[in-house]
Amino acid sequence: MQELVLNPPGRALEGDEIRQAAETDVRREFELRLVECGPLAFRIAHGVLRNAADAEDIAQEALLRAYRKFDRLRDPRRFRAWLVRITFRLALDRWRSAKRREQREAAWSISELRPTPATAEEMAVSNEFQERLARAMEQLPGKFRLVLLLSAMEGYTTEEVSGMLGIPVGTVKSRLFFARKQLAEKLQ
């Protein structure tokens, strides 16, 4: 049996207006997530690039990409995991291209910039340790780096990291273990 639907009195919505309304809804929903996840994107980018300006650039790019494709995201609850992956991939790409450029332009100076070894106590209080830590992290596989960064961020438990990356908690723990062990070996 055919159903009859009565339109409410007044002017019916045109196609453009419907589309605009839908876009407004998408935008409103995205803005909520932007405030929630924007800092996360910045911190991930900063963890990879160690440069605030580059990290901000990458975070903006990742958030814009996420916005452009937000309406295609089937499950909005997965937004954070999605954004983490986008940001990490973009940051890694930027880091690799910067590395290539650096090697091309000043290969000779890299060995001179390499810090001299020091004890752990001395290193802990200096920026030198941060530099060595960053270099050691650069040598880790991407999946280890991401788990290390997310686990080191304030407010994220192992379970949350597991949910964010879509991997089991045991996998997060094992990656964390191998990453920490490799880092310690490199920093000995």
Added chain:
Amino acid sequence: MNCDRARQQITDSLAARALALPADVAAHWNSCVACQDFYQSQQKLFCSLDAGLRTTANAPVPPWLIPAVHLRIQDTVPRRAWIHTWLPAGAAAVALLCAVAVPMLHRAERRTASAHARSSDYPGNVPLPAGEIQAAVRSNPPAAPRVAPVVRVRRVGPRVRPTSADMEVMVDKGEARGLDHLVDSIRQKPALGRGFFQAAALPPDEMKPVPLIEIAELRVAPLAEAQ
């Protein structure tokens, strides 16, 4: 347990953030001063490693990050609307242009190709002496033009049915040149062409007598009688 294995276990325990050492390692650690020193140095190393990671991972977020993204989104929105408005119109215009231009280009290309073949492939309309042509035609009447094998080619433009006026036959280059030459000669001297339309005087077919074959054992009889 020796010191090497104990130190390995100590590093693993600290990397796994274990709260306590395994019992056998702890027993060795209690009795070995060198391993106690190693444990302390490793513990400090992991502490500084965690501190360094926290510093890296919790960098202060610039307060203008979210407003900057807002601004970029606002810049993006009108461009998307503009694209949505003009994209269908642009696509339609391009399709129309293609539909008109492709057949025209195809036709012009064919015209150019045929004109080129007629004019530049052989050196001008040089008339041959009429006697030579007549002799050649009599001695060697032209065979049907050999048609090159047809190769199927994917059509780019719409299908155009050829008219009888611009019918084309693919022949060898040398043969085409000869045919063009012949056509020009006939145009100049139409008497030449008459030879092609008159019935040729062929020698009459002669029937050769075939001797009858006789077989002694063979008896020919009607079918009903044979059965």
